[in-house]
Amino acid sequence: MDTAEKIILFCFLLQGVCCRDFNITLPQKIEALNGSCVIIKCRFEIQKQYDKDLTERATGLWLKDGINVNNNLVFNSSTSSQNSFMKGNITGKLKDKDCTTVFHELRSYHSGQYYFRIEGEGELTWTYKETSVSIHVVDSSPKPTVQLYVEQKEVQDQEEVLEGRSVSLRCSAETLCSSPPPTLTWSSTPRIPLSESSRLEELISDLNFTATHRQHRVTFTCTITYQLQDETKTAQDSITLHVQYAPKISPSSSCTRTDVTVCFCEADGNPSPELEWHLSGRPVTNSSNTFISEERLSSTGLRSSITLHQSLTHTSTLQCVSRNTHGNASQLFQLPSSVAREFQFCDSSNRRTSVINLEMKNM
Known part of the structure; x- marks a missing residue:
């Protein structure tokens, strides 16, 4: 390429940069809630030669399902919108090429394709x-989305959460135009810390807590609520938490004695x-002196009972031990050895938690 060709190419590119044409920036598609409003973000450009005609008195028009002004005009910023097909106003400054528009009280018949027209x-x-x-x-408000984060990393709701881990449940919703703005609420205990943030097009609410066994299989529901003029509309999304935890033995585990000693132990x-x-x-x-039976209480709970012959209760200590992949727990039972003796029920640290005076029958 010789010098002359380079100069011609440079001039052509420069002309393309400096030359402005008519163009507009609009979202492709917007959803609006029946009975509410819609915000159309809009910016336009004109050819440079018409800059002098774009003044404070410029008018913005919206056409629906066609570009014929006589047949398709539904809004004119220079006239009152009360009697127009579309009620609203242009919130942007047309002189600054901002045609952002708000339409109110939308109904199903307002659905369609909209074109902008500038008149200066x-x-x-x-x-x-x-x-x-x-x-x-x-007619229905869009559903919010609930996401699970463990130690600030997003996980799927099917995954198990280990007890003691930091958990955050995030509810986010793409908000539609409404007045007053929509709100997010959780159907969970108010003791869980709640944080909220709001942007123009998104609403976010977080539940932050440390996972415990009490939250296993608890369902958390987030609801978005729109307060409209003639009705309230809601939508919701839920997540069920699955928590893994080491065994815990119920403090109700105990022993009774008649002709034999029967002890039971419940673990979860x-x-x-x-x-x-x-x-x-x-x-x-199981033997001639002991009989053990088990009963499944739930998917996480187990109850076991042991029947002891009298001869074993004079010199023996009895302990219930529970294990799973996350740890173990135990309870110690101090068995009686005489006709009137105290029975002690101790925890795994061998601390006495209750004392029961058992009256033994004469054998």
Whole structure:
């Protein structure tokens, strides 16, 4: 390429940069809630030669489902909108090429394709027929989305959360235009810290807490509410938390005695725990002197009972041991050895938690 060709190419590119044409920036599609409003973000450009005609007296028009002013005009910023097909106003300054518009009280028949037209002084008149925005009026508000974060990392709701981990449930919603603005609420205990943030097009609410076994299989529901003139509309999304935790033995575990001593132990854990009985530190199985039975209470709960022959209660200590992949727990039962003796129920640290005076029958 010689010098002359380079100069011609440079001039052509420079002309393309400096030359302005009629163009407009609009969203492709907007959803609006029936009975509410819609905000159309809009900016336009004109050819440089018409800059002098774009004054404070410029007028913005909206055409629906066509570009014929006589047949398709639905809004004119220079006249009152009360009697117009579309009620609203242009909130942007047309002189600054900002045609952002708000329409109110939308109904299903307002759905359609909308084109913008600018009319200034002098010869400035232009319909942007190449670009339009589709407005779709819906009867139901869009659902919010609930996401689970563990230690600030997003996970799927099917995954298990380990007890003690930091958990955040985030509810986010793409908000539609309404007055007053929509709100997000959680159907959970108010003791859980709540944080909220709001942007022009998105509403966010976070629940932050430390996972415990009490929240296993708890369903958290987030609801978005729109207060409209003639009704209230809501939509919601839910998530069920699955928490894994080490076994916990119920404090109601105890022993009773008539002709024989019967003790029972209840444990809860996720995954479901196993239960063992130990006499004097050694595992016990069914025998002529002991009988052990188990009952599944739930997907995470297990109850085991042991029946002891009288001869074993004089010299033995009894312990219930529960285990799963996340840890273990135990309870110690100090068995009575005489006709009137105290029975002690101790926790895994061997601290006495209750004392029961058992009156034994004479054998």
